[in-house]
Amino acid sequence: MRIIKNTVLWGIFSVSMLVFMIQAWTLLQIHNENTWINRLLSGHDIAIEKVVKASPEVRLARAVYLREKGRYDEALATLNLILDQGSPSFQAKTRYNLGNLYLTQTVERAEQMAINDALPLAALAKQAYRQALALDSQFWDAKYNLEVAMRIAPEMDRITIKADAKENRKTRLWTTVPGFPRGLP
Amino acid sequence: MRSAGPFYSADKCFISQILKYGRFFLVYSLFLLVACSEGLPPPIERFEFETPKPFGYVIGDKIRHRLIIETRSGIHLESASLPTKGDLNRWLSVDQITVRPVSEHLSEIELTYQVFYAPLEVKMLSIPGFTLRFKQGEQSIEQLVPEWPFTVSPIHELGVRKEDGNTYRRPDATPTLISSQNAWRALSGSLALGMISGWLLAFRYGYFIGFSRRSIFSRANRQLKKLQPNELGLALMIIHQAFNQLNHKPLFKHRLSEFYRRRPEFKEIGPDLEWFFNFSNDYFFGGNPSVGADEWSALRRLCQRCVELERG
Numbered sequence: 001m002r003i004i005k006n007t008v009l010w011g012i013f014s015v016s017m018l019v020f021m022i023q024a025w026t027l028l029q030i031h032n033e034n035t036w037i038n039r040l041l042s043g044h045d046i047a048i049e050k051v052v053k054a055s056p057e058v059r060l061a062r063a064v065y066l067r068e069k070g071r072y073d074e075a076l077a078t079l080n081l082i083l084d085q086g087s088p089s090f091q092a093k094t095r096y097n098l099g100n101l102y103l104t105q106t107v108e109r110a111e112q113m114a115i116n117d118a119l120p121l122a123a124l125a126k127q128a129y130r131q132a133l134a135l136d137s138q139f140w141d142a143k144y145n146l147e148v149a150m151r152i153a154p155e156m157d158r159i160t161i162k163a164d165a166k167e168n169r170k171t172r173l174w175t176t177v178p179g180f181p182r183g184l185p
Numbered sequence: 186m187r188s189a190g191p192f193y194s195a196d197k198c199f200i201s202q203i204l205k206y207g208r209f210f211l212v213y214s215l216f217l218l219v220a221c222s223e224g225l226p227p228p229i230e231r232f233e234f235e236t237p238k239p240f241g242y243v244i245g246d247k248i249r250h251r252l253i254i255e256t257r258s259g260i261h262l263e264s265a266s267l268p269t270k271g272d273l274n275r276w277l278s279v280d281q282i283t284v285r286p287v288s289e290h291l292s293e294i295e296l297t298y299q300v301f302y303a304p305l306e307v308k309m310l311s312i313p314g315f316t317l318r319f320k321q322g323e324q325s326i327e328q329l330v331p332e333w334p335f336t337v338s339p340i341h342e343l344g345v346r347k348e349d350g351n352t353y354r355r356p357d358a359t360p361t362l363i364s365s366q367n368a369w370r371a372l373s374g375s376l377a378l379g380m381i382s383g384w385l386l387a388f389r390y391g392y393f394i395g396f397s398r399r400s401i402f403s404r405a406n407r408q409l410k411k412l413q414p415n416e417l418g419l420a421l422m423i424i425h426q427a428f429n430q431l432n433h434k435p436l437f438k439h440r441l442s443e444f445y446r447r448r449p450e451f452k453e454i455g456p457d458l459e460w461f462f463n464f465s466n467d468y469f470f471g472g473n474p475s476v477g478a479d480e481w482s483a484l485r486r487l488c489q490r491c492v493e494l495e496r497g
Contacts, residue, residue: 006496009386016379023372030365041359057360064357093358100357107351130301133245134280137299140340141355143245147340148354150244150303155275 037061043068056082060094067101075101092135096142099128103149110152122153228319228326230290231255239335244303246337247280248312252294252330259321262292266318276302277312300337307338389496401427402491409488414481421465424488431495438462450494457487 033054036046040061051062059082066075079098102125109118129146132139235251272278281297314332346353405427412420428436432444445452
């Protein structure tokens with residue numbers, strides 16, 4: 001009985017010490033990662049090796065930093081890596097930021113009158129915002145920006161026109177009209 | 186002799202009476218049949234279509250509809266007649282469909298739609314209706330779920346807001362700092378548990394200075410381990426000293442019962458203690474002690490048992 005008591009006590013002691021050490025290490029990691037997030041959000045980059053092993057929150061912060069610096073391809077690659085990670089609300093944030101990234105590029109292309117490039121980007125932005133809203137329907141920033149994207153590239157129901165009519169083919173080039181709405185309706 | 190004429194006339198009249206009452210009976214029977222058939226319950230006894238407010242929606246909002254359907258027994262809903270999850274049209278998608286059977290006859294269907302229409306002004310839209318199909322054997326029964334009109338409003342102001350020459354957009358979502366609450370909780374819990382179990386272990390092993398009585402035999406055992414079997418006298422002295430210290434005064438064989446009263450846990454090794462005192466007496470005062478490996482091992486075992494007893 002005494003041996004059992006001692007064994008149980010040693011077992012509890014060992015497990016609790018192991019948990020203590022793991023949690024102490026976890027706390028240290030959390031502290032470091034929060035420092036990196038703050039650093040990225042204040043406009044300073046961190047070493048890429050730190051990001052590789054870090055949590056999705058650090059990657060999201062880095063994607064925000066990269067977008068602000070105009071490094072869109074890197075931001076896109078970073079966001080794509082964490083698309084399905086984290087809680088539903090975190091995933092909604094990731095998709096919303098992805099939508100913002102596409103929308104920024106849409107606006108830039110539209111201003112350069114590169115409509116052929118702008119339209120697919122607008123479609124991607126709308127899709128990303130829709131996915132964000134499907135995950136969190138109360139995400140007001142996503143609602144607002146989806147409406148912006150919808151106004152930039154409105155969607156219209158396709159009207160079925162006989163395909164064999166040659167004169168009609170010219171009118172089916174665009175299903176959406178790019179551009180900003182001007183003035184009151 | 187009576188002529189056949191009046192008889193013939195009477196028979197004709199009788200037959201016409203029978204035909205008249207027969208027709209009445211037939212009509213009455215048909216009436217009863219119809220009346221009885223009206224008593225059968227309809228296949229769908231109850232259909233309720235519960236909807237939320239039909240106004241004030243904006244892009245991305247979810248709309249929940251609830252259908253409560255009570256059917257006659259043996260009627261089953263065809264799940265294929267329900268709308269499928271996904272896009273219904275350009276601006277409307279079915280987010281979730283839940284069919285919950287409440288009882289054998291009663292079912293609840295919850296449909297969640299999501300609207301992705303971006304109107305320039307308040308606009309009336311409609312969630313399309315559909316037909317629910319039920320099966321009873323080979324027979325098919327249908328129930329129409331009506332379309333549901335509602336209004337959707339724009340979020341944007343009428344004028345186009347500009348920021349640095351561009352259309353105003355909401356900024357990126359920043360990640361929230363990683364919460365350390367759970368880690369702190371686990372750290373504190375494991376530390377508390379480790380401290381309690383460590384304290385108990387230290388107490389049991391007699392490592393506390395304040396609990397020196399818990400370490401008397403531990404010390405004696407350590408000293409015993411350093412001795413050789415030919416140093417039996419010294420070993421006996423060490424064990425005697427340990428008992429004296431535990432008893433707060435010299436312990437002799439004839440005072441063992443008094444010792445057991447104070448330290449009842451040692452009663453279980455009573456025969457060993459009797460042997461120890463007899464052996465010690467023989468060794469020191471008998472003049473001809475029989476000493477061998479067995480006695481040495483017995484002394485070591487006794488000391489070890491005393492260590493276990495003092496640890497509790």
